[in-house]
Amino acid sequence: MGLNVGKIKNIFSHSQDFEQGLGKIRKGAGTFVVALDGSGDFSDIQEAINALPSTGGNIFIKEGTYIIKDRIRINKGNIKLEGTNDGTIIKTTGGAGFVIYITADNNKISNLKVINQYDNQTAIGSNAGRTNLSIENCHIEGTKASFLNTAGISLSGSNSRITNCFIKDCSGNGIEILSMNNGIISNCTMDGNYTGIFTDGTTNCAIIGNTCKNCNTSGILLGDDNEKSDNNAIVGNVCSSNVNGIRVFGDCDKNIISSNQCNSNSGRGIWIEATGARIPDKNIITGNICLNNTIAAITDEGTDTHPNGASGTNNLALDDLNIIA
Numbered sequence: 001m002g003l004n005v006g007k008i009k010n011i012f013s014h015s016q017d018f019e020q021g022l023g024k025i026r027k028g029a030g031t032f033v034v035a036l037d038g039s040g041d042f043s044d045i046q047e048a049i050n051a052l053p054s055t056g057g058n059i060f061i062k063e064g065t066y067i068i069k070d071r072i073r074i075n076k077g078n079i080k081l082e083g084t085n086d087g088t089i090i091k092t093t094g095g096a097g098f099v100i101y102i103t104a105d106n107n108k109i110s111n112l113k114v115i116n117q118y119d120n121q122t123a124i125g126s127n128a129g130r131t132n133l134s135i136e137n138c139h140i141e142g143t144k145a146s147f148l149n150t151a152g153i154s155l156s157g158s159n160s161r162i163t164n165c166f167i168k169d170c171s172g173n174g175i176e177i178l179s180m181n182n183g184i185i186s187n188c189t190m191d192g193n194y195t196g197i198f199t200d201g202t203t204n205c206a207i208i209g210n211t212c213k214n215c216n217t218s219g220i221l222l223g224d225d226n227e228k229s230d231n232n233a234i235v236g237n238v239c240s241s242n243v244n245g246i247r248v249f250g251d252c253d254k255n256i257i258s259s260n261q262c263n264s265n266s267g268r269g270i271w272i273e274a275t276g277a278r279i280p281d282k283n284i285i286t287g288n289i290c291l292n293n294t295i296a297a298i299t300d301e302g303t304d305t306h307p308n309g310a311s312g313t314n315n316l317a318l319d320d321l322n323i324i325a
Contacts, residue, residue, distance in 0.1 A: 002280055004300065005026055018090055032051060033057050034061045037064070040062060044147065049072070049076070054076055055078060056076055061084070061281065065090075067091060068093070068099065070092070070096050071098045071100065074098065074102045074103065074107050077104040077107060078107070081100075081108070083112040085112075087113075088112050090113070090115070092118065092121070095118035097121060097122065098121065098123075100132060100163070101125055101126070101127075105132055106133075107133055108134040109134070109135050109138065111137045111138070115140075115141050116140065116151070117146075119198040122172075123150075123152050124154075124155070125154040127156075130160070132158075133155055136162075136163050142168070147171060148208065151170055151176045152173070152190075153175045154177075156177070156178040158182050159183065163186050164181075165188045167189070168192055170194065173189065173194060173195045173198040174188075174193035174197060176202050177198075177200075177202050178199075178226075179227060181205070185207045186207075187210065188210045191213055192214045195215055195219075195221050196213075196218065196220060197220045198223060202222070203232065203273040205232045207220060210236050210238075211238045217243050217247075218239075218246065219240075219244070219265075220246075222234070222249060223249050223250065224250040224252055228251045230254050230255065232255045232256070233256045233258070234260065235258050236259045237261070239260060239262045239269075242266075244265055244268050245262030245270060246260060246262055246271070248272045248302070249275065250273070251278045252277050257285045257288065258286050259287045260288045263292050265294070267293065267297055269293040269296070270288030270299070271298075271301075272300045272302040281299070281302055281303045285322060288322045288323070291323070297324035
């Protein structure tokens, strides 16, 4: 015979299943809930982060528009910050440099909509050297017509991932990875940003399966403003209706550019660009489709690009292994 304890409810209140709208607002053990309607533990996101122990925890943010006076600071590790997709909207009341700023390792942000509405503001960013950050399923919108140098996501460090994000109308870079090692940008959509995806000092990173369109400079730009971007894989992206599709600039070497669609750009489909003594070296361009670009399908100003018609198997040229007409 089982023990009948009557209609006792919520003995373990922090381990209820989450059912939105029915008052069951817990999503798992140790979770704080942020809600504007009083149904959570906090109404302020930063207060919830501050209340977590140094070992981190989970924070679920219910629907609503959260107006942040300064910025949200994630200054502890092992925090998961999760919203309800476009139902959870975060923006600031002033021109803080970031809307969400990460200064610790091993953190994840997902299912949020973040709005940039001030000059020189980044929606989600980290300081230098952060490790194992994950930004997933976030929707970021700038107001490009009104504000300067707004950016979507800016990370630096190592072993971080940006996946399934939609970033639109930033007057700066949609996604930028700076001094990053072993990072992944995958399945993101960049629409109407100044540059879609920008790297500086990025090595051993994979930029895979993204769509970059309507960008004012390039869909994807490997740069060397401060450090070289070497040994990266740019694979399976669609970069169309930008100025340039994919651009490898300056001292960026040994990158693989393969299986991309770079069509209908007003400049070049793929541009390996030398500037003065800074010349890209030993980059591989193969299996791309580059059609209906205004200036050129592929422009190669680098050294020892493969294939280049002067070295490599059977003396193949770029138009032998890429579709350009």
